[in-house]
Amino acid sequence: xxxxxxxxxxxxxxxxxxxxxxxxxxxxxxxxxxxxxxxxxxxxxxxxxxxxxxxxxxxxxxxxxxxxxxxxxxxxxxxxxxxxxxxxxxxxxxxxxxxxxxxxxxxxxxxxxxxxxxxxxxxxxxxxxxxxxxxxxxxxxxxxxxxxxxxxxxxxxxxxxxxxxxxxxxxxxxxxxxxxxxxxxxxxxxxxxxxxxxxxxxxxxxxxxxxxxxxxxxxxxxxxxxxxxxxx
Amino acid sequence: xxxxxxxxxxxxxxxxxxxxxxxxxxxxxxxxxxxxxxxxxxxxxxxxxxxxxxxxxxxxxxxxxxxxxxxxxxxxxxxxxxxxxxxxxxxxxxxxxxxxxxxxxxxxxxxxxxxxxxxxxxxxxxxxxxxxxxxxxxxxxxxxxxxxxxxxxxxxxxxxxxxxxxxxxxxxxxxxxxxxxxxxxxxxxxxxxxxxxxxxxxxxxxxxxxxxxxxxxxxxxxxxxxxxxxxx
Numbered sequence: 001x002x003x004x005x006x007x008x009x010x011x012x013x014x015x016x017x018x019x020x021x022x023x024x025x026x027x028x029x030x031x032x033x034x035x036x037x038x039x040x041x042x043x044x045x046x047x048x049x050x051x052x053x054x055x056x057x058x059x060x061x062x063x064x065x066x067x068x069x070x071x072x073x074x075x076x077x078x079x080x081x082x083x084x085x086x087x088x089x090x091x092x093x094x095x096x097x098x099x100x101x102x103x104x105x106x107x108x109x110x111x112x113x114x115x116x117x118x119x120x121x122x123x124x125x126x127x128x129x130x131x132x133x134x135x136x137x138x139x140x141x142x143x144x145x146x147x148x149x150x151x152x153x154x155x156x157x158x159x160x161x162x163x164x165x166x167x168x169x170x171x172x173x174x175x176x177x178x179x180x181x182x183x184x185x186x187x188x189x190x191x192x193x194x195x196x197x198x199x200x201x202x203x204x205x206x207x208x209x210x211x212x213x214x215x216x217x218x219x220x221x222x223x224x225x226x227x228x229x230x231x232x
Numbered sequence: 233x234x235x236x237x238x239x240x241x242x243x244x245x246x247x248x249x250x251x252x253x254x255x256x257x258x259x260x261x262x263x264x265x266x267x268x269x270x271x272x273x274x275x276x277x278x279x280x281x282x283x284x285x286x287x288x289x290x291x292x293x294x295x296x297x298x299x300x301x302x303x304x305x306x307x308x309x310x311x312x313x314x315x316x317x318x319x320x321x322x323x324x325x326x327x328x329x330x331x332x333x334x335x336x337x338x339x340x341x342x343x344x345x346x347x348x349x350x351x352x353x354x355x356x357x358x359x360x361x362x363x364x365x366x367x368x369x370x371x372x373x374x375x376x377x378x379x380x381x382x383x384x385x386x387x388x389x390x391x392x393x394x395x396x397x398x399x400x401x402x403x404x405x406x407x408x409x410x411x412x413x414x415x416x417x418x419x420x421x422x423x424x425x426x427x428x429x430x431x432x433x434x435x436x437x438x439x440x441x442x443x444x445x446x447x448x449x450x451x452x453x454x455x456x457x458x459x460x461x462x463x464x
Contacts, residue, residue, distance in 0.1 A: 087320060087322030087323075088320040088323065089319060090318065090320055090323025090326060090406050090407060091319075091321075091325075091326065092407065093323075093326065093398075093406045093413075094323065094329070094413075096402060096407075097326070097405060098329075100393075100396075101333070103397070161332075161336045162329060162332035163329075164332075165335070166325075166328050170325060173329060175322060175325035176321065181325075181326075
């Protein structure tokens with residue numbers, strides 16, 4: 001059986017989607033081999049017989065599963081003898097919280113920095129789709145949405161403060177080993193780095209050292225993630 | 233053996249300290265009986281032979297332990313057969329993260345709302361100490377520190393957003409049962425409520441329902457926490 005992971009690819013084969021990275025980390029954590037199949041925005045409706053509006057979409061032994069969290073839960077349930085993604089019930093609750101925290105404390109302020117960078121990475125033939133759908137979703141022109149991007153970048157850096165304090169106590173957000181909460185945050189950093197030439201973190205930031213530890217665990221993810229510069 | 237917990241008490245026997253509530257929750261979670269001994273700010277140096285600058289301070293079988301986190305770790309190690317405070321290594325990592333998150337996302341913006349309310353709850357003979365030490369610490373007059381309190385209250389409410397999303401998935405922040413991460417947040421809500429007449433949350437806020445669930449687990453904490461109004 002070959003596991004297929006459909007993931008978003010943009011210009012220059014950039015792989016931006018944080019949610020696709022979350023699915024990659026789940027597969028890598030479980031030591032499962034997989035084939036990553038790139039798709040553009042407009043290719044998503046045609047994936048695996050149709051019915052999906054977003055990626056990642058995973059094909060696993062005849063079953064198709066969309067949504068990174070559903071994929072994580074499926075893999076945890078299907079492969080209980082492989083390393084746990086959550087580390088028990090309280091650890092799974094941590095993953096639930098970190099997903100929610102990441103959406104509000106990271107994803108939104110990050111978008112307010114990199115949305116035009118994403119647009120500039122979208123292939124020419126998909127830019128109209130991207131602009132129209134995002135401007136409708138955010139109720140603003142893309143250029144207006146990122147108007148205060150320096151402030152938004154400062155907000156992202158400030159919002160990372162609890163991570164710095166956590167990493168002063170332990171090497172990973174999840175303790176002595178990396179688990180799903182680490183992957184949530186790492187996925188957002190990979191997203192930023194895939195599209196933006198703007199450096200988010202200083203090299204002496206404790207979050208940088210942690211990110212490099214996570215990357216060292218998963219050489220394939222490190223190799224497949226594109227970037228204009230090193231580090232998060 | 234009687235466990236003694238020294239905790240801060242202000243005017244009208246208000247018990248404000250979030251860290252003392254964290255220690256109370258740890259004891260309650262472990263089903264350990266304890267005697268809570270109130271102290272004012274100026275009484276702290278005289279507790280248990282001296283040497284402590286903050287409360288809580290716990291006296292346990294001839295041993296004295298300060299700091300709420302040290303107390304939690306001590307109780308978890310000393311009473312492994314009683315209900316776990318953390319729920320394993322990943323759950324403990326969650327507690328570490330939530331402590332860090334609480335300090336930046338809750339404690340600081342809350343202080344910018346309630347610092348004058350705390351001052352007004354401090355007994356007259358300790359107000360000069362409180363004002364001088366806090367104005368030195370924060371580099372501002374107390375009145376200046378809370379000048380934008382409406383904005384700060386809105387920031388606290390906004391910062392609670394990841395909790396709302398988490399509680400849409402599960403009854404407690406820690407999953408099906410309450411664990412240390414729940415107590416971290418509940419302690420800050422008890423702090424606010426002990427001193428401030430300002431209502432933080434609407435009654436239909438999912439965080440309110442969760443807070444009431446936590447209070448229902450620990451009737452003694454609910455009874456001993458003072459407030460000007462019901463709910464968080």
